[in-house]
Amino acid sequence: MTLLSGTSQGIIDGTIMSGLEAQKPILPANDEAVVLGRIGALEVRLATSQDEVEAAQELRYRVFYDEMGAHAHSMAAAERRDADRFDAVCDHLLVYDTALTCPQHRQIVGTYRLMRSDQAAKHGGFYSADEYDVHQLALSRPNLRLLELGRSCVQAEYRSKRTVELLWQGAWAYCRRHAIDVMFGCASFHGTIPAAHALGLSFLYNNCRATPDWDVRALPHRYQTMDLMPREAINNKAALFSMPPMIKGYLRLGAMIGDGAVVDEAFGTTDVFIILPIERISSRYISYYGADANRFV
Structure with missing residues (x-):
């Protein structure tokens, strides 16, 4: 997720599965529109x-497969939806452009998938x-409430701050509503x-590795070293400039990075693990975003 920088490349994580393999999503018990934020004509709420949910899967397909070149499973290609079994149990955070004159589910221009530890x-x-x-x-951390964030993407013409x-x-209003202690996911x-x-x-x-009490390591058969250059050869300014916007956004908030990278051949990416305990989020960002988000908790 690009939290503060200008554009999103659209991928936090992904696997290729047919939409026919996904069960019907478990939707919020209260079927009223759950508004979690609003800026002008744009609203963010839960599906x-x-x-x-299917419109969000179609948006994910357009971004991940058509635009980013991920390799689609044959059934996913036929349906033109990015879907897997987790869609059935996650909450789907959706951005709507309410100024569009079309059915509500066709107003979706951004999506994020949220999975709490109790759901997992x-x-x-x-x-x-x-x-x-x-x-x-x-x-x-058995007593902490965890939240996995993934499948983030935004329609091309809406990739703005x-x-x-x-x-x-x-996401912040959702964390407050569910008393989340730590967010994590792949970028x-x-x-x-x-x-x-x-x-x-x-x-x-x-510079950004997780402390031992929070560290998460890549699985042994997927582990790729991240230590590819000597410390003295690293130009920090150039490194940050080259960083994907999602990762830079997380770092600004206080996120840490897990141990080892993972190559995702299907999605054509090299992934790193993001760990963001709520207690580490800078107070200035909580103040910046929280004032608006708190109205929707």
Whole structure:
């Protein structure tokens, strides 16, 4: 998720599965529109219908596959929807352009998928456990409420600071509503050759690694080293400039980086693990976003 910078490349995480393999989403029990933020004609709220979830899956397909070049499963290509089994148990945070004169589910211009630890415990774990030892994080923090964020994307013409700020407003209001203690997920560099991102990965390794009490390691068979350059060769300014907007946004908020990168061949990305305890979020950002988000808690 790009929290503060200008554009979003659209990917935090992903797998390829047919929409036919996904169950119907479990939608909020209260079927009224759950508004979590508003800026002008744009609103962010939770999906409350199957049509809205499917429209979000269609947006994800256009961004991930048509635009970013991910490799689609044959059934996903036929349906033109990015869907997997986690869609059925997650909450779907959606940005709507209410100025558009079309059915509500066709007003969706941005999406984020949210999965709480209580949802994961009932339905087979977290999505990112395919790449990282998230299970160990959950075991070591049994009393904390965890929130996995993923499948972030924004329609091309809406990739502005305003849209991503609205996504963050919604995510923050959601965290407040559910008393979340820590957010996490995968963020991506485009391309499957870690050495091509040696500067950025080495900067993260040397400057942003998680403290031992929060560390999460890539699974052994997927582990790629991030320590690709000597510390003295790293130009910090150049490294930050080259960083994907999502990762820069998380770092500004106080996020830490897990141990090891993972290559996702299907999505054509090199992933890193983001860990953001709520207690680490800078008070100035809580003040900046929280004033608006708190109205929707």
